[in-house]
Amino acid sequence: MSDPGPAPRRLLALLLTGCLMAQPLAAQQPLSASDWLSGSVRGPQRESSAWRPGDGSRRPDRKGQPSRRAVAESGAVGPVQVTRLDQTNPDHTGTQSAHRAGLPHDLWQGSDPAALAQQVLTTPARLPAMQGLMRRILTAQLTPPEWTPEQATEGARGTSGQLFLARVDRLLDMGALQPAQSLLAAAGPGEPEIFRRMFDIALLEGDESRACAIMDGTPGIAPSFAARIFCLAQTGDWAAAAVSLHGAEALGLIDERRAVLLTHFLDDAFVNGEQMLDPSERMTPIEFRIHEAIGQPLPTTPLPVAFAQSDLRLNSGFKARVEAAERLVRAGALSHQQLRSIYSEQRPAASGGVWERAGVMRTLEAALASGDLRQALPRAFDEFRRADMTDLLAGMIAQDLPDSEDAETARITALLQAWQGLRPLPEGVEPLEALPVPDAPITAKGEALMTAMTDIDAALEGDLARAARGVAMMRAFGLTQDADLVAAQIALLPEISEDAG
Incomplete structure (x- = not known):
């Protein structure tokens, strides 16, 4: 691709560096092991979210004139719209009620939000009974944790939404794309951290058109150059995609490896080429899709x-x-x-x-x-x-x-x-030891439940005493059915394992 010259480069610089990227929902890197999400729609701070070639917002109207914003025809007071103030905190968002999920609505109360978010990401849930409970916890609409006077500082409030993002990322770590998508949609795509997850989920589902439609319909969200170039090509504007790629390379706004990958994607000369591109050490959904588009699909087994x-x-x-x-x-x-x-x-x-x-x-x-x-x-x-x-x-x-x-x-x-909990334990199967249910009041319920789930998971390592404590704590929360099922599955592990044969 030839150099367009100084004047076009200056024009590209203006187009590509018009404004700063919006601040993310939680001002930090993703909290979970799902950091493979971070490369798809996150660009450098210089990147613009202004109009680019291929956008529909600058098309003329039916009279042949550029479209304009609506202008009030009088000074009269217009209709008043009411928005709940608590909608600004996505931590309250859920896709099912606490009652339907079988959870106390105040589960998060008394817990430290940052510590709770970390537990959501790291609490193991390998037994099927615990996987089902974890999924209900992640999707339930629960009262958000409240800040204590000591926590209610400007720095602490900067983590608003941290628990919500942790819940979404845990669903993604489980591979549960649809529940994660529904949770994100309930919160709305207006925040960059929410938007990029919605974009990546669409890519993982193989729906590139929907991913690009999400980008086009979310104003003020600055995507990465790779995502913008990819979507320009998806909508048929290959020329604009090529110009954008060249401009990003000239300005040093895209790394060499990704530029090579996009060049193979855009240039027909590479269609029948024999050059195999090495995959990234941290594969992102957009790179995964581009590898597929250039005829070099990647196996998913080593990927999240x-x-x-x-x-x-x-x-x-x-x-x-x-x-x-x-x-x-x-x-x-x-x-x-x-x-x-x-x-x-x-x-x-x-x-x-x-x-x-x-x-x-x-x-x-x-x-x-x-x-x-x-x-x-x-x-x-x-x-x-x-x-x-x-x-x-x-x-x-x-x-x-x-x-x-x-x-x-x-x-x-x-x-x-x-x-499956469809009948009692068969004869000869030793039940898990039943411990008395704790009767002391529990202040940090969410953290205590996550700790109990961690204790239960220890059964897979042979620590049945610790698992029994976790089951007893679950009964203290009133999760009797879940406790019964997990106790049965722990008791049956020796019978269904490979060593039993």
């Missing part, structure tokens, strides 16, 4: 689990779809029935690994239809247990299993149904 959502698209191969679905179900981001449906899409094309699980599921589905599970259920149980996925099998079929007179089939049925 949210990228696995991309493999669920119908244009992905059957093996990739099954592997992605298994990974997402294990993370608590996809329903077991969605996985079951994907298993049934086609016959396995090979043997071993994911093909074996798909094969035994097809056989098991036929056995469920006939009512004879004596061979199919034990085989499926052994195959999923070898892969440490017995919980996935339970989630898919436990509710459909009939009573059986065959001893082995009846034993497996009892284990799978007890894992």
Whole structure:
């Protein structure tokens, strides 16, 4: 690409550096391990959010004149709009009520917001019962934590929305894109930190048009040059995309590696080229999509689990779809029935690994239809247990299993149904030790619940005494059903693990 000369460079400088980027919702880097989000729509401080080639806001109106802002025709007082002041704090946002989530509405009260946000990001939830509880916590509309007089300083108030962003990022860490998208939409895309997450989710879902529409419809939000160039090309304005890329390179506003990637994206000369571009060490959704667009798609297995959502698209191969679905179900981001449906899409094309699980599921589905599970259920149980996925099998079929007179089939049925909380523990399974419920008042409820969940997770490392304390604390919160289910799953771990075979 040739140098446009000094005058065009000066024009580009004016277009590209018109105003400062808006301040983020929480003035700091993302709090979670989802820092792969940060590269898609965050640009340098010099970047402009003014009009660029390809924007629709400067098109002439029907009379051929440039469109203008509406001007009042009189000095009369117009209609009054009322906005709740608490809407400025997204921490109150949720997609389901506290009652529906089965949580106390004042769960966050008495907790330090910063400490709570950190716990939301780091509290483990590996057991399926805890994954379900965590998802309800993240999406529930709860009363935001209040600042104490000591916390109510200007610096502390600068973290308003920190808990909200932590909840969204934890959902993204789980790969739960749709719940995260719904939570962001409920808060509105007006803040840069909210906007860039909405943009990246659209990219991860393979909906580039929606991602660019979000950008175009969110005034005052300064995207990165990579995102702007990408969207100019997506809307068909390839010339403007190329000029913007050259200008960004000339001004040093885009790094060399990303410039090379965008050049391959924009220049047809590279379509049939043999040069393979090395992926970034920290892959972002937009770079992931560009790699796909230039014919160099990347595997999602080594990437954060949210990228696995991309493999669920119908244009992905059957093996990739099954592997992605298994990974997402294990993370608590996809329903077991969605996985079951994907298993049934086609016959396995090979043997071993994911093909074996798909094969035994097809056989098991036929056995469920006939009512004879004596061979199919034990085989499926052994195959999923070898892969440490017995919980996935339970989630898919436990509710459909009939009573059986065959001893082995009846034993497996009892284990799978007890894992799902559909029946009491089978005989011979040692229940988790029941500890007395704490009766002391709990001040920082949210922090205490997160601590209890961390204690429960210790059961996976063999610390049953600590897990029992966590279960007792959950009962103190009135989460009896959750406590019963997690206690059952802890008790059943030795029965469904690979070592049990």
